Amino acid sequence: MPPRHAGRSPVAEPGHPPALRFAAVGKRFGSGARQVAALSDLTLSIPAGRITGLLGPDAAGKTTLLRLAAGLLRPDAGRLDVLGLDAARDAARIQARIGYMPQRFGLYEDLSVQENLDLYAQLQGLTPAERPARYAELLRLTALGPFGHRRAGALSGGMKQKLGLACTLLRVPELLLLDEPTVGVDPISRRELWAIIANLRTRGVTVLVSTSYLDEAERCDQVVLMDAGRLLVQGQPHQLAADLQGRCFAVRHVTLDRRVLQQRLLTAPGVTDVRLEGTGVRALLAAAAVPPPLEGSTWQPATPEFADVFVDRLQARQARRVALQVAQAAATDKTDKDVVLHVARLNRFFDQFHAVNDVSFDVVRGEVFGLLGANGAGKTTTFRMLCGLLPASSGELRVVGQDLRTAPAEARRQIGYVAQKFALYGNLSVAQNLAFFAAAYGLRKARLRARLDWALAEFELGPYLDRNAGDIPLGYKQRLALACALLHEPPILFLDEPTSGVDPLARSEFWQRINQYAAAGTTVLITTHFMDEAEYCDRLVLMSQGSVLASGTPADIRARAASPDVPNPTMEDAFISLIAAHEANLRRAA
Amino acid sequence: MNLGRLRGLIWKESVQILRDPSALAIAFVLPLFLLLLFGYGVSLNAEHVPIGVVAEHPNPQTETFVGTLRHSRYFDVHELPSLAAAGAAMAQHEIRGFVWMRSDFARQTLGPGPGTIGVALNGVDANTARLVQGYLTQSWQIWLAQQQQEQGAAPALPVAAQTRIWFNPALRSRDYLVPGLIAVIMTLIGALLTALVVAREWERGTMEALMASPVTMAEILVGKLLPYFVLGMGGMALSVGLAVTLFAVPLRGSLLVLAGASALFLLVALGMGLLISSLARNQFVAGQISIVVTFLPAFILSGFIFDIRSMPTVIQGITHILPARYFVSILQTVFLAGDVWAVILPDAGALAMMAVFFLGVTLLRSRKRLD
Amino acid sequence: MARLLALIRKEFLALLRDKASRMVLIGPPLIQLLVFSYAATFDLNNIPFVVINEDPGLAGREMVARFEGSPSFRQVAALPSTAGMADLIDHRAALLAIHVGRDFSRDLMIGRPAPLQIVIDGRNSNTAAIALSYASEIVLGFDADWAAAHGGRAAPATLEVRAWYNPNLLSRWFVVPGIVGLLTFVVTMLVSGLSVVREREAGTFDQLLVTPYRPWEILLGKAAPGLLIGAAEASVIVVVAVTWFGVPLIGSVVALALGLALFLVSAIGIGLMISSLAATQQQGLLGAFLFLVPAIILSGFATPIENMPRLVQYVTYLNPMRYLMVILRGTFLEGDGFVALLGQYWPLALLGAASMTAATALARRRMG
Known part of the structure; x- marks a missing residue:
């Protein structure tokens, strides 16, 4: 591990004591053998008046840190000062001066937007005279004005988060703690949330915000990167990225498919990370390494991003490089247009609600096909109809020529399915889960043994074999769910939000696996709310509020959003411009 | 305690109650459902009990006795030809018992006596059997008195027992079951209401947001308690109204005492709910615990249906920790006997102690922290 | 077949691997069996009574002595006059007051009805009705003995009561077999009423539906734990009832087992119906509760x-517990065999078939 950049952690400016000071803070949960340390020996200062991003993989201790700062937990060891007060003793006085927005913010869903604001105004002791001005400003910032009378429960995910933030900001706090405020939120709301947060800088509010979106780190004045309850590094994001200058490259190859190229490079010496990007790949080299020789490849220096910093700092933790058996032949040959999934004019209503609106697409064999959109876009509903779990209101659905809803049970052998949140039997052990799904698909004798051995080796589940599936880390749950779905070697794989809640490292490892199966000829249909994951798909549809905004290859979609102002739009930029166009269309139609 | 914040919390809770039908359903529909179900479904009054009569030699003497049975509203008389037929009818559960008069019945009763009226009862349901036995004895005594009048003889029964039944002269079981039932229902509802709503705040994440705000724990608890107290009193009023109107249970004590005792008891039940929810932060577990620890014990051990005095000493001891026991006793007394302070004061005292205990423990346990 | 066994094995593991749910299935039923069996009794003993004996004669004392001597009664006070009587009854110190009038002995001697x-x-x-019948037995005993001793005219006919099946009229013999049914019912409903909805909430139900299992196989897998656990628990409780509480089991054990099996099938069917209808575990629990309470x-x-009331009686024909109660008490106390219980078997079988079919149909519908 590189030495800590102690010299670079921002020193509190004179007259500005840090808003938060952790001195050797430790916090454990559980008891006896099950005890786990959420934070250990954490020493850290958060400067006042700045926006600090809190990043780290799953179980890094981000939420525990925020709850300690909010006085909701008491440290087991060390001392924590918040706004100059001892958090262990002065929780009540601290809570009067801070704002805290938990991961699932507590909106009262039966109350309207305005009523939620009224309630929190009363709880925070705003005088009736102060309220109108605050309400007006917050409703303007959040663009929630027109929805004042709507029940909070009927708001979209993004609007709920904005309302939650508005409720915490009624009385401008000295310190604002935000726990993953943008998770699962659509890109437009995400931008609006960040605009509100950035606006707080002008009021001198200290903001500490945790996030699992690496691109959000760049919006912070400084970042704190944590892993397994410990501080890895603290600093300004662009400076941390600048350290990697000369180690990032955009790589292209004349003949090789980008996936094959990625696999080649990952196994090459001196390469830390390879991600798909545009028509090629992006490689991060280890310190002082040189690009590995590869015939036909061109290496162009690229600007380091915070995502590179993240991977670089956490590489020690990265379990292993997925050893990929490159199945080159199958990978490139997608010209036969063998349609495996066919969806035409699909509609689904829930009472009055039009959850899926006239969706059509085809998926060919060996393709990775993505359904992208924010929470509530209709991805999962479409997905469940395809698997035969939900009847369509109208439209045509074919999986290998059959409608799974009416086809005989045996037809379901064709598919492997990973449900949202990795639905596994939580109180069955990992081994029992595997054994059950193997038996459910009728695997027997030698094949059964062979497939179970494969699953253990491929997903490195050995150490967890006798643990309950509900107690293993999320990354391993994801692996186990994938293993269970793949035991019977299905030609088609359905994955519903398989990367949700999983940290960036596990996500990238997951996508490497998926690409490997696709290369070997498995057709993959996958949903995700991470726009950046679009790059990993061969083709995709972008969905919003039940409708398809655009479909095609990632490059196609990005190209459609390109403009003189934004010549190289990201998938998120593309989504935002497509939504704007879609809404304009709707208005014109209305 | 800050009144502005408290008002906000109470207002929030009230709006939620009005918008979310589940709280209203628990407070009003559930008592209605249970009260009707128990009120109509549970009765210990056996009337029109089917009994067989076997007279081996029917004659005027046997006929007078059978006539007495026929006159009684307790019996539904089936005449059967033989003992064998009676035995078969009994095995088929067509009759609960039968009366058997031998061929020498008339000769014996008119002559040296005494004649024997054989009675066989199905003893499986011991309680009903005992009641039927009591009814038969009554009919027999009436018959004896008639015989004696007709023959002008000295009384066959030297002692004339004069029975006076206080509070419930007709011994209508509904009159004592319904007040007890109200106690059972309010135990369940009080605990369920608060347990579920607090657990819901944990589940939806609103509790964490409340805790990080300047609100104090006492304010949160009072903010929960007050609206549900009002709601519970509403459910109580509904139950009492139904008892008096629909089930025609007399209310001899004062409404004020009833209201006071109910208020005290609701505090206990709501306190139990709060304590349960502070132990179980999920609606499912909280619901399960409230049903298990409130409903079943209140049903079996509160004296609502099974007399506590008949239970073994150990179990009688256990009943003392059940709040429902005291409330059942108060309700039965206030409804049927009146304001008997010798019963009400100690019971109310026990309830007050329990209210302080549950609310106190909840307040001590609930700290504004997540660990 | 191997696939089906794997499914059943999975259901058992899911239910029993969790310590808390194991405890819920084993602990409470046994505790309830003991507490309820002791507490749920209508038998009275130690009825507290107060005596007001104003009779200077022997007959009055004799009458009071008979009450004191009875195991059912316990004297708590003796008052010189009726003055304090009302108080004692009002605050429940005494259930009963026996007032022997001033002329009791004299009336008896001269053959006038002596008021008591x-x-x-x-x-x-x-309680009042039962206590009253005890009291009247004592008074009648006094009458008979007085007539015999003083040569008065005996009653022309006497009652000779015998109780079949339960000669001593013990409530416990009635209640304990009922508790066998009650606890089996509660456990089965809790196991089956939450089984489908728990998986639906955890998301594993979808996972199960995309496997090649057919709906009836899934339902069979769900029914198996309820059936086996219910049967095992019922057996344990039957053994406890016979050995610990001394309730005789004189009928056919096979007939009892058949009745329990049919009952379990219909109860599980209803449980699975509720479970298939419920969207959340809480709804499932509430649904099970709202069915359990009236059914009991x-x-x-x-x-x-x-x-x-007549109308309510018709409703009970839909209640599987109704038939089980007859089967339990019939086999335990009345010595019933297979033939005598046919009238209970077929409605149970019908209910079982109907509820299982309905549960499968509902589950299939909810799969959409």
């Missing part, structure tokens, strides 16, 4: 079905 006043607290009408009340477990 019995005042009883009617707040608990059942209207089963004849505590109070006879004949006492209920």
Whole structure:
């Protein structure tokens, strides 16, 4: 591990004591053998008046840190000062001066937007005279004005988060703690949330915000990167990225498919990370390494991003490089247009609600096909109809020529399915889960043994074999769910939000696996709310509020959003411009 | 305690109650459902009990006795030809018992006596059997008195027992079951209401947001308690109204005492709910615990249906920790006997102690922290 | 077949690997069996009574002595006059007051009806009725002995009561077999009523539906734990009832087993129906509760079905518990065999078939 950049952690400016000071803070949960340390020996200062991003993989201790700062937990060891007060003793006085927005913010869903604001105004002791001005400003910032009378429960995910933030900001706090405020939120709301947060800088509010979106780190004045309850590094994001200058490259190859190229490079010496990007790949080299020789490849220096910093700092933790058996032949040959999934004019209503609106697409064999959109876009509903779990209101659905809803049970052998949140039997052990799904698909004798051995080796589940599936880390749950779905070697794989809640490292490892199966000829249909994951798909549809905004290859979609102002739009930029166009269309139609 | 914040919390809770039908359903529909179900479904009054009569030699003497049975509203008389037929009818559960008069019945009763009226009862349901036995004895005594009048003889029964039944002269079981039932229902509802709503705040994440705000724990608890107290009193009023109107249970004590005792008891039940929810932060577990620890014990051990005095000493001891026991006793007394302070004061005292205990423990346990 | 076994094995593991749910299935039923069996009794003993004996003669003392001597009664006070009597009854110190009038002995001697006043607290009408029948037995015994001793005219006919099946009229013999049914019912409903909805909430139900299992196989897998656990628990409780509580089991054990099996199938069917309809575990629990309570009340477990209004009696025909109660008490106490219980078997079988079919149909519909 590189030495800590102690010299670079921002020193509190004179007259500005840090808003938060952790001195050797430790916090454990559980008891006896099950005890786990959420934070250990954490020493850290958060400067006042700045926006600090809190990043780290799953179980890094981000939420525990925020709850300690909010006085909701008491440290087991060390001392924590918040706004100059001892958090262990002065929780009540601290809570009067801070704002805290938990991961699932507590909106009262039966109350309207305005009523939620009224309630929190009363709880925070705003005088009736102060309220109108605050309400007006917050409703303007959040663009929630027109929805004042709507029940909070009927708001979209993004609007709920904005309302939650508005409720915490009624009385401008000295310190604002935000726990993953943008998770699962659509890109437009995400931008609006960040605009509100950035606006707080002008009021001198200290903001500490945790996030699992690496691109959000760049919006912070400084970042704190944590892993397994410990501080890895603290600093300004662009400076941390600048350290990697000369180690990032955009790589292209004349003949090789980008996936094959990625696999080649990952196994090459001196390469830390390879991600798909545009028509090629992006490689991060280890310190002082040189690009590995590869015939036909061109290496162009690229600007380091915070995502590179993240991977670089956490590489020690990265379990292993997925050893990929490159199945080159199958990978490139997608010209036969063998349609495996066919969806035409699909509609689904829930009472009055039009959850899926006239969706059509085809998926060919060996393709990775993505359904992208924010929470509530209709991805999962479409997905469940395809698997035969939900009847369509109208439209045509074919999986290998059959409608799974009416086809005989045996037809379901064709598919492997990973449900949202990795639905596994939580109180069955990992081994029992595997054994059950193997038996459910009728695997027997030698094949059964062979497939179970494969699953253990491929997903490195050995150490967890006798643990309950509900107690293993999320990354391993994801692996186990994938293993269970793949035991019977299905030609088609359905994955519903398989990367949700999983940290960036596990996500990238997951996508490497998926690409490997696709290369070997498995057709993959996958949903995700991470726009950046679009790059990993061969083709995709972008969905919003039940409708398809655009479909095609990632490059196609990005190209459609390109403009003189934004010549190289990201998938998120593309989504935002497509939504704007879609809404304009709707208005014109209305 | 800050009144502005408290008002906000109470207002929030009230709006939620009005918008979310589940709280209203628990407070009003559930008592209605249970009260009707128990009120109509549970009765210990056996009337029109089917009994067989076997007279081996029917004659005027046997006929007078059978006539007495026929006159009684307790019996539904089936005449059967033989003992064998009676035995078969009994095995088929067509009759609960039968009366058997031998061929020498008339000769014996008119002559040296005494004649024997054989009675066989199905003893499986011991309680009903005992009641039927009591009814038969009554009919027999009436018959004896008639015989004696007709023959002008000295009384066959030297002692004339004069029975006076206080509070419930007709011994209508509904009159004592319904007040007890109200106690059972309010135990369940009080605990369920608060347990579920607090657990819901944990589940939806609103509790964490409340805790990080300047609100104090006492304010949160009072903010929960007050609206549900009002709601519970509403459910109580509904139950009492139904008892008096629909089930025609007399209310001899004062409404004020009833209201006071109910208020005290609701505090206990709501306190139990709060304590349960502070132990179980999920609606499912909280619901399960409230049903298990409130409903079943209140049903079996509160004296609502099974007399506590008949239970073994150990179990009688256990009943003392059940709040429902005291409330059942108060309700039965206030409804049927009146304001008997010798019963009400100690019971109310026990309830007050329990209210302080549950609310106190909840307040001590609930700290504004997540660990 | 191997696939089906794997499914059943999975259901058992899911239910029993969790320590808390194991405890819920084993602990409470046994505790309830003990507590309820002891507590749920209508038998009275130690009825507290107060004596007001104003009679200077022997007969009055003799009458009081008979009450004191009875195991059912316990004297708590003796008052010189009726002055304090009302108080004692009002605050429940005494259930019963026996007032022997001033002329009791004299009236008896001269052959006039001698009045004996019995005042009883009617707040608990059942207790009052039972206590009254005990008291009247004592008075009748006194009458008979007095007539015999003083050569008075005996009653022309006497009652000779015998109780079949339960000669000593022990409530426990009635209640304990009922509790066998009650606890089996509760456990089965909790196991099956939450099984589908728990998986639906955890998301594993979808996972199960995309496997090649057919709906009836899934439902069979769900029914198996309820059936086996219910049967095992019922057996344990039957053994405890016979050995610990000494309730005789004189009928056919096979007939009892068949009845329990049919009952379990219909109860599980209803449980699975509720589970298939519920969207959340909480709804499932509430649904199970809202079915359990009326089913228990209207089963004849505590109070006879004949006492209920006619309309309610018709409703009880849909209640599987109703039939089980007859089967349990028939086999335990009345010595019933297979033939005598046919009339209970076929409605149970019908209910079982209907509820299982409905559950499969509902589950299939909810799969969409």
